[in-house]
Amino acid sequence: MTTLPPTRRERVRAATLDEILQVARRLLVHESITGVTLRAIAREMGMTAAALYRYYPNLESLVAGLCARLYDECTTEISDARDRAGSDPGARLYAMCRTFRAWSVTHPAEFNLMFASPVPEAGRLKTGEFGAGFRFALTFADIFGELWQRAPFPVPPEEELPPLLAEQLHQFVDELGQQGARPGTSSLPVGAAQLYLSCWVRMYGIVALEVYGHLKFALSNVGPMFDAELDAAAQQLGLDPTRYRDRPL
Amino acid sequence: MTTLPPTRRERVRAATLDEILQVARRLLVHESITGVTLRAIAREMGMTAAALYRYYPNLESLVAGLCARLYDECTTEISDARDRAGSDPGARLYAMCRTFRAWSVTHPAEFNLMFASPVPEAGRLKTGEFGAGFRFALTFADIFGELWQRAPFPVPPEEELPPLLAEQLHQFVDELGQQGARPGTSSLPVGAAQLYLSCWVRMYGIVALEVYGHLKFALSNVGPMFDAELDAAAQQLGLDPTRYRDRPL
DNA sequence: CACCTGAGTTAACACCGTTTACTTTGTCAT
DNA sequence: ATGACAAAGTAAACGGTGTTAACTCAGGTG
Numbered sequence: 001m002t003t004l005p006p007t008r009r010e011r012v013r014a015a016t017l018d019e020i021l022q023v024a025r026r027l028l029v030h031e032s033i034t035g036v037t038l039r040a041i042a043r044e045m046g047m048t049a050a051a052l053y054r055y056y057p058n059l060e061s062l063v064a065g066l067c068a069r070l071y072d073e074c075t076t077e078i079s080d081a082r083d084r085a086g087s088d089p090g091a092r093l094y095a096m097c098r099t100f101r102a103w104s105v106t107h108p109a110e111f112n113l114m115f116a117s118p119v120p121e122a123g124r125l126k127t128g129e130f131g132a133g134f135r136f137a138l139t140f141a142d143i144f145g146e147l148w149q150r151a152p153f154p155v156p157p158e159e160e161l162p163p164l165l166a167e168q169l170h171q172f173v174d175e176l177g178q179q180g181a182r183p184g185t186s187s188l189p190v191g192a193a194q195l196y197l198s199c200w201v202r203m204y205g206i207v208a209l210e211v212y213g214h215l216k217f218a219l220s221n222v223g224p225m226f227d228a229e230l231d232a233a234a235q236q237l238g239l240d241p242t243r244y245r246d247r248p249l
Numbered sequence: 250m251t252t253l254p255p256t257r258r259e260r261v262r263a264a265t266l267d268e269i270l271q272v273a274r275r276l277l278v279h280e281s282i283t284g285v286t287l288r289a290i291a292r293e294m295g296m297t298a299a300a301l302y303r304y305y306p307n308l309e310s311l312v313a314g315l316c317a318r319l320y321d322e323c324t325t326e327i328s329d330a331r332d333r334a335g336s337d338p339g340a341r342l343y344a345m346c347r348t349f350r351a352w353s354v355t356h357p358a359e360f361n362l363m364f365a366s367p368v369p370e371a372g373r374l375k376t377g378e379f380g381a382g383f384r385f386a387l388t389f390a391d392i393f394g395e396l397w398q399r400a401p402f403p404v405p406p407e408e409e410l411p412p413l414l415a416e417q418l419h420q421f422v423d424e425l426g427q428q429g430a431r432p433g434t435s436s437l438p439v440g441a442a443q444l445y446l447s448c449w450v451r452m453y454g455i456v457a458l459e460v461y462g463h464l465k466f467a468l469s470n471v472g473p474m475f476d477a478e479l480d481a482a483a484q485q486l487g488l489d490p491t492r493y494r495d496r497p498l
Numbered sequence: 499c500a501c502c503t504g505a506g507t508t509a510a511c512a513c514c515g516t517t518t519a520c521t522t523t524g525t526c527a528t
Numbered sequence: 529a530t531g532a533c534a535a536a537g538t539a540a541a542c543g544g545t546g547t548t549a550a551c552t553c554a555g556g557t558g
Contacts, residue, residue: 205454224414
């Protein structure tokens, strides 16, 4: 299956699609989510609002498209930071988590759109197609697999987990191994999968609380607390936090 | 200072204020946040939208009022569950966390409004007045103080914490002791304050992820994972999770 | 060249928040 | 009891919104 070269019209259309999301994002940042309207986007593009219906069936799906692009950007930034960090899985994990926080704190409007809206793409995990949000989660699953392969850390044995939890985690690990043939994650014990989710809960929790200002009642600068949480998580994964302190992003 | 009996007009006004928030909430639940509009509220009340300006200066502050009421409801429900759980601080903590999750999962629209909008009430902690959201956080701080007074758990000594974190936590503990003269929290070591925040991050993280469906990629039923997280947090606080399993809410 | 399709326009409809000027009605002091 | 006053509510308007329908115009294809 060879891809034909894109015709002139196709190129123009792609550029317009790109500009739409670019303008939508500028509005999101400067005017908050209520500012991203069809008419405002069209106005900034020198167009009519009705013309945007050639590109998206309605505002909601336009915003969904923006959301997907933001996931891609965030994921790319995290992956890049990971790769810049070298080959030590610990250093890579630290770089990823720090980049996730830095991106979220500097992009609160985007974070809010991505992580605080109900995700409709629910049940269709088996179809093979999955959204940008899922790809985001897999990036963290991958580094977890790396970490485990390099140096397995102690995890609770399957027998100790509540059966209902073990069952779900088992299925999750299986799907992880199938989807995209991700090496390292297919042989994870369910206890490691639980640890993965637990660490993710921790990272998401502190970053979301910081972004929304819900820690201001206790902390004026969340940075040190974030570092402490990251260190604690790393320790659970058999890493020595002192090795990764004071590294630039 | 004796409070005069409320005049007829005052009673009617109070009832109207109440009905406004009631209707606003019904719209929030059934139509999502975009459905709570002045015109829709007025329509359901048999009024004109302009009349609502006698009660709130604009839509935004009406929504803020709704948000405060929701905080109060959630806090009350959690406090009630705590008191029903008896006097064992461990049982009380479990009841609170489980009620927090149950309320959040059954009220996703409300949760979204409360916990996923930037909080403007930032710097005015020292003025003595604080919002409903702050009162919510204090409820969890209180049980933490109870727990510590009953049986101090091991916490990292102040010298081991990063200085920038220790400094902030110290100020936090001091403020906690002053505000409302809360017994038990004023003498908390800063390591305990860190543990408090860490546990809160964990609870908020898993509940928010569940509410937004961001764990569907791994878990079809978050209940067991939540229980595991709660047990892990309890263990850090010197509690024996097996004592609190299988208790009704 | 005729044809068709994709991109864009204009105009309209039904909503929305907010303001203004106006009417009604409860309360309170004389 | 009555008159003054302020609170509560109304109608009308302004500018903004998403969305649809009918229309024009230009690019690409037989």
